[in-house]
Amino acid sequence: MATAVRRREELEGWLFVSPWLIGFVVFTLGPMLAAAAFAFTDWNLLQAPQWVGLANVRTALLDDPLVWVSLRVTTVYALFSVPLSIALGVGIALLLNARIAGLRFYRTVYYLPSVLSGVAVALLWRWLYSPDFGLVNGILALVGLRGPAWLADENWALSALVIMSLWHVGGGVIVYLAGLQGVPTDLYEAAEVDGAPWWPRFVNVTVPLLTPVLFFQLVVGIIAALQVFTQALIMTNGGPHDATHFFMLYLYRNAFQFFKMGYASVLGWILFVYILALTLVVFRSSALWVYYEGERKIQGAG
């Protein structure tokens, strides 16, 4: 009886998990293996694939300057957009956490833009950045500044996209706010009784307890920033002069405009290895700066 019930549960377990399992095999594992095989071929989808060995890899790493240009553009974007988003998000969350009136209102307003995304947002910001008639330069003109041509200026285009990414700071704000509200008030009270002023209290109490959340946001932020695509295609088409030629745009062009499936697969693997390496670095570094409440309790007990 008992074994029959157990066997039944065993079967049902696999049955219920099967949608994901099928999806995993057919749409993840299989394609991963296929992508590994494609990387060694020259294939335009029309003729049969040609085995070319490591030629694609060699071209990508040694002979194709656009690979490095797009990697650099993508990295610089991530390097500015991710930390700035985190810093700004924590700043706003700290202000919201100051037990002020109107918290709900502010939270809604700051969070609102981050639910919007895609082509509509990209179009909106293209219009905001219009050099001659856009709102951004209109506001700058109010204070007597002549704004740059933004998306049309190769020195400003990438910065413009970084600034635009800060409009989506609100998702992080909600997370940090929840993290801040989880900071035990007894720690603050202890610090306040000690007469610790604001800054040391922030550095020694708030930041350490917030680090697990910061760590998570950092990892997610890096992965997302390295895959930017829509803005690049809609707002600048990679220009001017490749100033916003993001890696995903280059991959897309190779695969779906030049129909170089083999070469695009290699690009996919390059981005994969790059993201994995950066994630591992962040994970490794976390031992140095991420602080877990659980560990403190264990040390305290010992």
Added chain:
Amino acid sequence: MSAATVAQPGARAGLLASRVVRRRLAAGAVHLVLLGGAVLMLLPLAWMVSTSLKDPGDVFLFPPRWVPDPVRWANYRDIFTTVPFGRFVLNTVVITLLDVVGKALSCSLVAFSFARLRWRGRDVLFLVMLATLMLPHHVTLIPQFVLYKQLGLVDTFVPLVLPNFLGGPFLTFLMRQFFMGVPTELDDAARMDGASTFQIYWRIMLPLARPALAAVAIFTFNASWNDFLGPLIYLHSRENYTIALGLRSFQQEHGTDWNLLMAAALVAMVPVLAIFFAAQKYFIQGIVFTGVKG
């Protein structure tokens, strides 16, 4: 350090008063900064509304004028007549609704198995699923396209809808975390009453999981509604376009009709905004749940 707080009584009252004043000033400063920031957050949207109601000639004025004069409501009619925008909206609605239903059903079913059923290999498979969270989409993009092409499914909705009926690590994880928190006594009692496993999932777990399901539905709605790369790769004929693709072709054909472009972009944002205001609670719950506990 406590010497300062046990000073003379008179000095203490003065200290208290100045403290109150300082607090008020600080609160005022905080409001000032937050209000300024709030205005900055909302300006782009206000600008969009303003542009979408302008006469074509008034779009190109510098310095920009905020209040449209005359107000041109016809922009909202024109976007449906100059391009088949209605068709794009319909396509997007169909795809998005199918995606939401598929994700809610499959993720909850898979999560139920991971959270509540005991079977060999469960924990290993759960780890495998979590590992795929780290797997960026772009490596599998090309082989998936080749697969759908071989099956003759390019330029249909299938490649955009089918994967949503096959779970997905992020939202399955969210659902599993929720199910883990439901007391097991409920399952045991139902089993005693002769309920089948599927009935426990369908009649007990799903109704309880309404908040988590709402978060799953909202996340999926937003992702599908705004998806660009998927439709760009898979949908080729104009009658299959989603709003995202329609906006792009609109931009390519009417690149400087900013009044029309902003009207169309606003129409694209309205459902997302409506859901945001109707279900903000679930948005925030979902984001906190996955963001903090992730």
